[in-house]
Amino acid sequence: MIMRIGFGYDVHTFAPDRELWIGGVHIDHPLGLLGHSDADVLIHAICDALLGAAGLRDIGYHFPDTAGEYAGIDSKILLSRTMRLLRDAGYELGNIDATVVAEQPKLNPHIPDMQRTMADVMGVPTADISIKATTSERMGFVGRREGIAAYAVALIVPR
Structure with a gap:
């Protein structure tokens, strides 16, 4: 069996008057993340890891921020479409290991909901999705509470 691995990274800055969505879960916080879609930094990193593992380019190629149809879109839709692309290419998920880097809000209480949702x-x-x-x-833009970053690695296997 041939296994393939992909890496994803995403970052978004905080913005007022936006809801905060991470891992497909709404998190109560005074600031949301700025982006063309709902700016779900974790799902975007996971999509890039999955697409990269399958050699299918990246999230911006498939769901460009210049396309009006993606303005404000729920990133769970992008994740679903990414899985369809992955399966159409003959692959299935092995597992995901992801890390979200944020000073605020505290995310650990939300991780089980994120895993179930995704x-x-x-x-x-659910056991195939690890989130940390x-x-x-307090270093860098995340440490200054200017935004959130996410990293993801995805292992895929032939169907």
Whole structure:
């Protein structure tokens, strides 16, 4: 069996008058993330990892921020479409390992909901999605609470 691995990274800045969505879960916070879609930094990193593993380019290629149809779109829709692209290319998810870097809000209490939500969208067991949260120890743009970053690695296998 040939396994393939992909890496994804995304970052968004905080903005007022936006809802905060991470891992497909709404999180109560005074600021949301700025982006063309709902700016779900975790889902975007995961989509890039999945697409990269399959050699299908990146999220911006498939869902460009210049296309009006993606303005304000729920990133769970992008994740679902990414899984369809992955499966159409003959692959299935092995597992995902992701890390969200944020000083605020605290994300650990939300991780089980994120895992369940994304597993449902992707049609995979919750155990196949590992999510971790950390801070940047007050260094850099994340440490200054200007935004959130996410990293993801995805292993895919032939169907």
